[in-house]
Amino acid sequence: MATTATTPRLTRSQVEEIVRQVVSERLAAPRGGAPALAVHASARHAHLCREDLDRLFGPGYELTVDRPLYQPGNFAAKETVTLIGPRSRLISNLRILGPLRSRSQIELAFTDAVSLGYDDVPIRLSGDLDGTPGAYVMGPHGVVELKDGVIRAAMHAHMGPDDAAYYGVRHGDLMKLRVGGDAGVTFERVHVRVGADFRLDVHMDTDEANACGLRYAKEIGLFKQGEDR
Numbered sequence: 001m002a003t004t005a006t007t008p009r010l011t012r013s014q015v016e017e018i019v020r021q022v023v024s025e026r027l028a029a030p031r032g033g034a035p036a037l038a039v040h041a042s043a044r045h046a047h048l049c050r051e052d053l054d055r056l057f058g059p060g061y062e063l064t065v066d067r068p069l070y071q072p073g074n075f076a077a078k079e080t081v082t083l084i085g086p087r088s089r090l091i092s093n094l095r096i097l098g099p100l101r102s103r104s105q106i107e108l109a110f111t112d113a114v115s116l117g118y119d120d121v122p123i124r125l126s127g128d129l130d131g132t133p134g135a136y137v138m139g140p141h142g143v144v145e146l147k148d149g150v151i152r153a154a155m156h157a158h159m160g161p162d163d164a165a166y167y168g169v170r171h172g173d174l175m176k177l178r179v180g181g182d183a184g185v186t187f188e189r190v191h192v193r194v195g196a197d198f199r200l201d202v203h204m205d206t207d208e209a210n211a212c213g214l215r216y217a218k219e220i221g222l223f224k225q226g227e228d229r
């Protein structure tokens with residue numbers, strides 16, 4: 001997939017949404033009682049705090065649900081913003097994902113970061129934002145300068161307590177994700193995120209999905225470290 005992030009084609013984010021949906025519902029064949037595993041590729045997006053949403057869209061503004069995401073309570077909003085990077089390069093139609101967070105966060109793939117002119121965007125878990133680069137965000141009502149909050153999201157597996165027990169892992173552990181196919185890639189650092197409401201679901205970005213050919217993957221497996229064969 002060509003990624004010219006600075007090209008302001010309106011269809012681009014729409015295409016990505018479609019790709020995301022197609023990619024998303026890939027379920028690995030359960031083996032011997034294994035829970036069904038979903039893998040989702042997240043296109044670049046923004047999470048916003050209340051204060052920034054007010055400044056970008058107007059005081060008291062509420063996001064409009066465009067479609068629910070796989071994890072309960074999360075949704076893609078109809079609203080988008082324009083992201084302006086360090087060399088005045090920009091990405092338009094950056095999707096906002098809800099609900100609101102306590103701190104604004106922009107998640108980019110490496111290709112997006114390069115296109116925007118960032119020298120380095122660190123790989124971080126959601127919410128771990130200290131020392132990350134910032135950006136300007138533009139909405140219909142105003143502009144916000146984020147002092148930090150731009151990250152590449154560390155690959156992670158959401159799971160409920162039963163899934164964690166099945167795999168023998170805990171919140172904060174690392175696992176491996178093997179994606180079979182022509183490329184045949186094993187990702188070595190998949191962070192385990194356990195939550196009571198979580199559905200078993202690995203999140204990667206669009207570069208990672210492209211690298212492993214996720215759309216065409218015939219076999220996907222999640223493994224505890226040291227138990228991948």
Ligand SMILES: [Zn+2]
Nearest residue numbers: 156158202203
């Ligand atoms: Zn996630």
